[in-house]
Amino acid sequence: xTFIRRNKMxxxxxxxxxxxxxxxxxxxxxxxxxxxxxxxxLGDSITAGQTDxxxxxxxxxxxxxxxxxQLTDAGYDFQFVGDSPEPWNGIPYGVPPxxxxxxxxxxxxxxxxxxxxSRITNLINGSGYDPGIVAAMNADQPDLVLLxxxxxxLYYYGNGGNPTAIMDQLKSxxxxxxGTKPNVNMxxxxxxxxxxxxxxxxxVDYNNYxxxxxxxxxxxxxxxxxxxxxxxxxxxxxxxxxxxxxxxIVHPNAAGYELMxxxxxxxxEAIGPITPEPLxxxxxxxxxxxxxxxxxxxxxxxxxxxxxxxxxFSGGSAAxxxxxxxxxxxxxVMTPPDASHTTILAWDGVTDDFGWAVYELDTTTNxxxxxxxxxxxxxxxxDARVNQAVEIxxxxxxxxxxxxxxxxxxxxxxxxxxxxxxxxxxxxxxSITNVQDPLVLSGVSAIEVKYIDNMFDGTSGxxxxxxxxxxxxxxxxxxxxxLLGDANDDGNxxxxxxxxxxxxxxxxxxxxxxxxxxxxxxxxxxxxxxVLATNYGTVQSAQSVPEPSAFAGLIxxxxxxxxxxxxxxx
Numbered sequence: 001x002t003f004i005r006r007n008k009m010x011x012x013x014x015x016x017x018x019x020x021x022x023x024x025x026x027x028x029x030x031x032x033x034x035x036x037x038x039x040x041x042l043g044d045s046i047t048a049g050q051t052d053x054x055x056x057x058x059x060x061x062x063x064x065x066x067x068x069x070q071l072t073d074a075g076y077d078f079q080f081v082g083d084s085p086e087p088w089n090g091i092p093y094g095v096p097p098x099x100x101x102x103x104x105x106x107x108x109x110x111x112x113x114x115x116x117x118s119r120i121t122n123l124i125n126g127s128g129y130d131p132g133i134v135a136a137m138n139a140d141q142p143d144l145v146l147l148x149x150x151x152x153x154l155y156y157y158g159n160g161g162n163p164t165a166i167m168d169q170l171k172s173x174x175x176x177x178x179g180t181k182p183n184v185n186m187x188x189x190x191x192x193x194x195x196x197x198x199x200x201x202x203x204v205d206y207n208n209y210x211x212x213x214x215x216x217x218x219x220x221x222x223x224x225x226x227x228x229x230x231x232x233x234x235x236x237x238x239x240x241x242x243x244x245x246x247x248x249i250v251h252p253n254a255a256g257y258e259l260m261x262x263x264x265x266x267x268x269e270a271i272g273p274i275t276p277e278p279l280x281x282x283x284x285x286x287x288x289x290x291x292x293x294x295x296x297x298x299x300x301x302x303x304x305x306x307x308x309x310x311x312x313f314s315g316g317s318a319a320x321x322x323x324x325x326x327x328x329x330x331x332x333v334m335t336p337p338d339a340s341h342t343t344i345l346a347w348d349g350v351t352d353d354f355g356w357a358v359y360e361l362d363t364t365t366n367x368x369x370x371x372x373x374x375x376x377x378x379x380x381x382x383d384a385r386v387n388q389a390v391e392i393x394x395x396x397x398x399x400x401x402x403x404x405x406x407x408x409x410x411x412x413x414x415x416x417x418x419x420x421x422x423x424x425x426x427x428x429x430x431s432i433t434n435v436q437d438p439l440v441l442s443g444v445s446a447i448e449v450k451y452i453d454n455m456f457d458g459t460s461g462x463x464x465x466x467x468x469x470x471x472x473x474x475x476x477x478x479x480x481x482x483l484l485g486d487a488n489d490d491g492n493x494x495x496x497x498x499x500x501x502x503x504x505x506x507x508x509x510x511x512x513x514x515x516x517x518x519x520x521x522x523x524x525x526x527x528x529x530x531v532l533a534t535n536y537g538t539v540q541s542a543q544s545v546p547e548p549s550a551f552a553g554l555i556x557x558x559x560x561x562x563x564x565x566x567x568x569x570x
Contacts, residue, residue, distance in 0.1 A: 047114030059096030066261035279435030285416035
């Protein structure tokens with residue numbers, strides 16, 4: 001008996017040693033991924049990069065081209081973000097025929113939110129291609145905002161006096177930026193003058209407000225706000241405007257934009273190290289005018305008859321007010337925007353009006369639950385200003401689900417307002433995804449959609465006021481069954497998962513799936529190793545890359561040795 005006990009201890013020690021050896025190879029095989037600093041250039045046509053209306057002066061991506069070069073040369077890991085299509089949409093001056101400096105499109109760095117003719121209120125509310133600052137912040141999740149705006153506002157209000165209206169609007173814009181992401185770094189630029197000097201008094205007053213009031217107030221409140229002086233780049237020591245740096249009355253030429261880039265770079269350097277924040281789960285949306293309905297994706301877990309939907313039930317004050325939330329929301333069929341009430345759930349913005357539906361997924365066959373990569377909400381009505389506001393709740397494998405009651409875990413509330421234009425027969429699609437991770441949720445046994453009183457004013461698209469109505473057509477949960485043994489939930493049971501298991505093998509209790517505990521008993525042991533071995537090599541995603549043969553052979557040997565030890569040990 002003593003011999004057997006000692007031999008068992010030696011074999012257990014040997015198995016752990018083999019696992020740790022495998023883990024060392026695994027750690028060397030899996031590279032770390034750096035997260036870039038997300039920089040949002042925000043403003044008007046100067047940010048977009050327009051020069052003159054006839055493109056006599058070559059296009060240089062505004063200050064962004066030279067700033068890209070300087071940041072790259074300085075070793076910054078960064079990504080310009082923003083989905084403005086200007087100037088490549090040809091508005092208002094046509095497409096630039098000549099480019100000088102680096103082509104940011106080729107580098108994948110042409111992200112920005114610069115819009116020709118924009119005033120501050122346009123950036124706040126959205127206009128044309130501009131989704132509005134709250135939607136832009138939520139979609140792009142910048143770590144640093146480079147804001148330069150106001151030159152069009154000064155033209156609108158005229159010269160002379162203190163442009164208090166513009167100052168108030170700039171503060172409102174800044175409030176929205178910081179309210180959406182309080183930890184963001186923000187540089188507010190003092191703007192360049194009109195080259196004819198026509199609005200110099202107002203420009204100086206506006207810049208003094210930025211420098212002496214706006215920025216200090218936010219700094220004293222604890223926000224990461226600073227300023228750079230873009231005005232001084234365009235005047236000499238006597239205050240005379242340097243016309244050689246302009247392509248027309250307001251736009252710099254390439255030389256002027258390069259000076260602006262120098263100033264932005266110095267401002268970024270002055271901030272010091274910027275730590276990118278995790279982006280996490282967020283919502284974005286699309287808007288399609290006309291009558292063409294969105295194409296519903298494959299892989300919807302909650303479509304009746306799909307084999308993954310086990311049960312469903314609903315509740316709430318608005319669940320049946322305009323038709324069946326359950327039967328019509330998960331039938332996988334998009335209907336026209338003016339279809340009957342039986343295919344649409346809608347309400348008129350009454351406070352606390354909501355409806356919810358719980359969809360239970362099959363966990364008898366798929367015992368580990370489901371991994372969800374995207375959640376889609378579809379809306380439509382014969383009015384372009386169709387808004388969406390929804391809370392997503394969920395349950396994990398092992399959670400108790402009670403029929404008629406809402407689920408206990410929440411992913412968060414999400415909202416999207418597509419447009420304020422007058423196009424009719426609008427379709428909107430809200431997509432909830434994870435920016436930094438391919439999955440939104442893992443190990444899910446049920447999911448709930450809770451349509452809440454919409455958060456938008458149907459006239460202006462602003463957050464915080466009751467809307468006129470919302471209308472919902474379809475709801476989709478895109479995902480796949482979770483693979484037993486797939487600790488990192490990448491759709492492959494491979495050497496990386498073995499490394500995760502090895503790193504946590506036998507070290508304690510209270511561990512979970514992402515530590516290698518596949519049978520949910522709180523520890524990582526030989527039972528979990530057996531689960532991994534049984535499923536080793538299973539691939540769920542066609543996009544996976546096979547492991548190098550040397551590592552595959554090594555892991556196979558490790559598994560064979562460890563499992564044989566487990567079988568021989570009394």
